[in-house]
Amino acid sequence: MLLGEYLRESGLGDFHTRSGVRECDGERRTHAWMVQDGLIVDITADQFPDACAAVIVTRDSSWHQSWLPAGGYCLASLAHFEGHDHEGRIRDVYESLVAVAAE
16 A cells, blocks of 8 residues: 555556465465556565565566455555554654655
8 A cells, every 4th residue: 555655646646456365385365466557566476485576567467367356456545544543653654664765
């Protein structure tokens, strides 16, 4: 959600989350990534040993197609946290990360 917000604020448009589920190492695992007009952005693929790269940015990913769809499809932004108890803390963390990125 934080990366989606950052990309949007950087003028790169809206990204949406996708999530999937599958068996990994004998366990049912879930995973989430972002998409925009067919472009896949996945910064957490490194948690899975069969991922093709630690960070994936591509328009064609057979690895992502191996996940069964799970959950909804929502805008990847801080709006996701509106009304949550930790909304203020998330916004503070986001602003801190943006400040560090600008250095």
